[in-house]
Amino acid sequence: MQSNTADNVRAALGRRGRWGWGEIAFWLMAAATLFFLPERHLILNEVAIIGLFALSLDLILGYAGIVSLGHAAFFGLGAYAAGILARNGIGDPLVGLAVAALAAAILGFVTSFLVLRGSDLTKLMVTLGVALVLGELANQMSWLTGGADGLQGISMGPILGLFEFDIFGTVAYTYSLVVTFVLFVLARRIVVSPYGLSLRSIRDNPLRARAVGIPVNRRLVAIYTLAAAYAGIAGALLAQTTQFVSLDVLAFHRSADVMLVLVIGGVGYLYGGLIGAVFFKVLQDVLSAWTPQYWQFWIGLILVLLVLAGRERLTDRIRALWPRSRRSLVADASQPLPTTKAREV
């Protein structure tokens, strides 16, 4: 009887982890852009990087319910780590990624303890504060970071010693897409695992999660660290493929943009960040061609309308396209309860 239940659980988890046709089609389409849209590789490269960055935010926001307004801290740290490394003669891209991931993960691990404390508002402010402090640091330490002029003179070696970056961005895009795909697969494995399920239960009801014996804080520290590493890698990709880093990578609007990207695509099913990134970049392209200076207005309007229309209802439709999600839609439909008031926490 006992083993029967365990088998059922294992089978259910296996079913959740199976790839749907929609997902396979999505990645085939992404791969197809490598061959069919050669003149768009520069912008697609940015899409892939923003998508990865948003994926990283989704891990903590969509699966663990941590609202962060300072995710650019990790993105920027990763970008600077990879950039500084490359400027000092270590031009191997993969080494750069590893160092950036490590640096961001360490920062994520340390700051995760700050984020565990207090209500949503406190989390918001502490994450924001960490990003601001890093921004100030990067601004002040101009001997290392180039300050307001940005980090120049980054020269990258060929990937795996084989592929040189070209000016059309084809190699860069391939590189970013492959890295994003590999990290996506890993993230997907994690969120369908029992560990991922425990995160969702923490998001939906931390008190009950603690009561059934889930080590809430340890789980949150782990996912926050992982998400930081992901964001660091996204930043490193940006630094390596554009061969330039400026203070902009740590700016507040980076954190706000990535939140926006994720919310447009939908929170809590991993594809949200990727779809949102495509949508955001296309939108930015169209709007800034149309009204160069004021495209932010339309972005703002979209945000306001999205919230008023109920972003969950809209994104549930996209989400329903994936068979696995459709099955768990009933479970997911019970959104995180209206956040408990600060004084109750």
Next chain:
Amino acid sequence: MLTILFDGMAYGMLLFVLACGLAVTLGLMNFVNLAHGAFAMAGGYVTAVLMNRYGVPFLLTLPLAFLVPALAGLVLERTLYKQLYTRSHLDQVLFSIGLVFMAVAAVDYTMGSQQQMIRIPTWLQGRVEILGIQVGLYRSFIIAVCGVLVVTLQFILTRTRFGSRLRAAVDDPRVARGLGINVSVIFAATFAVGSGLAGLGGALGAEILGLDPTFPLKFMIYFLIVVTVGGTTSITGPFLASLLLGIADVAGKYYVPSLGAFVIYTLMIVVLVLRPQGLFARAR
């Protein structure tokens, strides 16, 4: 030294007037309203436009700098904000950031991106020396105005019927409604007053803080710091916090200019880590 203390105090008082509306909406009503700075900017622009285009005297523009944002706040509260009180913090953050983006672009479009100049009247310019302290006249004016406002606000909140109704509505809207208090009207009025105060702060502070379309984004962080550091349960908490921050910021910029805004941010993180509910929060 004392001059720094004085300037810091004026700066802190100004921060308080700018932030006290937020202290009510965010602190008491638990609504994360990042768009608060947009109302402050509105007040600043009302004053700038009236003075520079129509030649209205500075003092006369101040009531209007209060009224226009208050009205805007009232309309927005009735139409949009009202629906979001019960939603998650994430929704509130997204909504209000969206509003900020729209306000920044709209002001940029209509007024241009350059900094707006406000010429304060001559009798408020200059400094006098009192007991060896250099005292700026305009700064003393700000301290006086803000001091009156603080006392009035505290009086309204703790001594009047409206104040007790507001506190009841905030503590438990359901029970308050059951007692026959019209919660929604009270919230709307409070929101309007908060926005109006922000506008007044924006008008008073335009000369010191500078006024351009990025104002809401640039100072959003300061408002939020004031409220979170001050704790969200009272009006005196944010007041003391803004004084502390004002003095720390001015002193920091004077003594260790190379550190920049570092002092403030670090102070905030330390406070929030030690006291997640804010420095002056009473236990509930």
